[in-house]
Amino acid sequence: xxxxxxxxxxxxxxxxxxxxxxxxxxxxxxxxxxxxxxxxxxxxxxxxxxxxxxxxxxxxxxxxxxxxxxxxxxxxxxxxxxxxxxxxxxxxxxxxxxxxxxxxxxxxxxxxxxxxxxxxxxxxxxxxxxxxxxxxxxxxxxxxxxxxxxxxxxxxxxxxxxxxxxxxxxxxxxxxxxxxxxxxxxxxxxxxxxxxxxxxxxxxxxxxxxxxxxxxxxxxxxxxxxxxxxxxxxxxxxxxxxxxxxxxxxxxxxxxxxx
Amino acid sequence: xxxxxxxxxxxxxxxxxxxxxxxxxxxxxxxxxxxxxxxxxxxxxxxxxxxxxxxxxxxxxxxxxxxxxxxxxxxxxxxxxxxxxxxxxxxxxxxxxxxxxxxxxxxxxxxxxxxxxxxxxxxxxxxxxxxxxxxxxxxxxxxxxxxxxxxxxxxxxxxxxxxxxxxxxxxxxxxxxxxxxxxxxxxxxxxxxxxxx
Numbered sequence: 001x002x003x004x005x006x007x008x009x010x011x012x013x014x015x016x017x018x019x020x021x022x023x024x025x026x027x028x029x030x031x032x033x034x035x036x037x038x039x040x041x042x043x044x045x046x047x048x049x050x051x052x053x054x055x056x057x058x059x060x061x062x063x064x065x066x067x068x069x070x071x072x073x074x075x076x077x078x079x080x081x082x083x084x085x086x087x088x089x090x091x092x093x094x095x096x097x098x099x100x101x102x103x104x105x106x107x108x109x110x111x112x113x114x115x116x117x118x119x120x121x122x123x124x125x126x127x128x129x130x131x132x133x134x135x136x137x138x139x140x141x142x143x144x145x146x147x148x149x150x151x152x153x154x155x156x157x158x159x160x161x162x163x164x165x166x167x168x169x170x171x172x173x174x175x176x177x178x179x180x181x182x183x184x185x186x187x188x189x190x191x192x193x194x195x196x197x198x199x200x201x202x203x204x205x206x207x208x209x210x211x212x213x214x215x216x217x218x219x220x221x222x223x224x225x226x227x228x229x230x231x232x233x234x235x236x237x238x239x240x241x242x243x244x245x246x247x248x249x250x251x252x253x254x255x256x257x258x259x
Numbered sequence: 260x261x262x263x264x265x266x267x268x269x270x271x272x273x274x275x276x277x278x279x280x281x282x283x284x285x286x287x288x289x290x291x292x293x294x295x296x297x298x299x300x301x302x303x304x305x306x307x308x309x310x311x312x313x314x315x316x317x318x319x320x321x322x323x324x325x326x327x328x329x330x331x332x333x334x335x336x337x338x339x340x341x342x343x344x345x346x347x348x349x350x351x352x353x354x355x356x357x358x359x360x361x362x363x364x365x366x367x368x369x370x371x372x373x374x375x376x377x378x379x380x381x382x383x384x385x386x387x388x389x390x391x392x393x394x395x396x397x398x399x400x401x402x403x404x405x406x407x408x409x410x411x412x413x414x415x416x417x418x419x420x421x422x423x424x425x426x427x428x429x430x431x432x433x434x435x436x437x438x439x440x441x442x443x444x445x446x447x448x449x450x451x452x453x454x455x456x
Contacts, residue, residue, distance in 0.1 A: 036387075072334065072336060075394045076389075076392065076393070076394040078394075079392050079394050079398050080390060080392045083392060083398065083401070083402045083405065084390065084392075087402060087405035087406055088405070088411070089405065089408075089410050089411060110390060111390060114388075114389065114390040117388075118388070118389065121335075122335055122336070125330070125335035125338070126335065129330070129331055129335060134331060149270075149275050152275060152279065153275065153278055153279055153282070153320070153324055154324070154328065156276075156279040157279050157282040157283045157286070157324075157328055158328065158331075158332065160279065160280070160283045161283055161286065161287070161332075164283050164284075164287045165287060165290070168287055168290055168291050171291065172291065172294055180294075186297070189295045189296070189297055190297065190429070192295055193292065193295065193297075193429070193433065194433070194436060196291055196292065196294070196295070197288060197291065197292070197301070197304070197433060197437070198436070198437060198440060200284070200287075200288065200291065201284060201304075201308070201437050202437070202440060202441065204280050204283075204284060205280075205441060205445055206445075207280070208273065208276045208277055208280050208445075209273070209445065211276045211280075212271075212272045212273045212275075212276045215272055215275075215276065216272050220272055220275075221272060
């Protein structure tokens, strides 16, 4: 299945792509916990980040990850480094003074640490997002015995998204052609909210009724086991790896709470 | 009735589809509203509507899943704020139970209450995970407060509250307006509505 622009999934056939989705989620969990609870300051975070980068390079998604991370982290750092460098309340040690503004060490370290933590977590979740097709996630969820209604809640929005987006464009053009004033004063623009949002929501409601009936006709709420079109391969090694990651995460949490 | 039976009563097939639709609405309405260049995002309009129509649990679920799915398709950063969206749904449902969506000025109060709880859940996340900064316009307010000598916690609280208050109040009032415009046939599917309007 190719990426149709709705999801972030990137087509590929690396071992990471065929790894069970829960394993990748376990990796995200482990990374999240490790980044905040592991001893040693920035060293485990940097090590984890390095490992993740190697994984992304091995699966061919590194360019996409780099682009995305840049788009997210760069603006963040442009805000964080100056604001914390100049204004963090814990600042004592001046590093650089220009005119009347001073950059402090504590603020920069604080901002740097947060940026490192965020980058590591974001890249870990990008591994999950870029190499897992949502339909595979859905199948994996169903296999664990998750009620089909919950699995539906994950899959259905993804499928309804393109249709809704087209509808929005239609409504926008329709209202524009009726003279919707998007440049008037603020009161006029607030009043224009109603005619813009109401058709979308009310139209959505009439669709809900039809969809609910269609689902009922297909035995949506029946209790028997359903067979899936998409098979998600799983193996003993992957399962063991998953449980190891979750266990490590729990141990780290325990460490943080106890020490 | 036991708690699980009460929850089951809220969740018909219609509810599931409503939640799915609300998730999509949350994601796409922002695009529509950006046409008007107002300082609001309306990314919880679906959550609030579900909360009012189907109760706090459904509302919380809608909010939680919106951010998780958003994280899957757009930016993992949104997934970090999933608890905030969940809180908005739960609070909206509870406000509706106490009749705060009966007319438009009560809806404004509901919007304010939602903003408070939004801040309560968002500030710790913003503070602990992001050091108080998330690269949005609110950061200027945070920087300003830091400059005035306020501590990081206080500055973040003020920015989160101010940047969200207009959005959540408008969301609540819009939700009230939309629910008023719904045909009786659709409203009759929601037993909770009997107590809210």
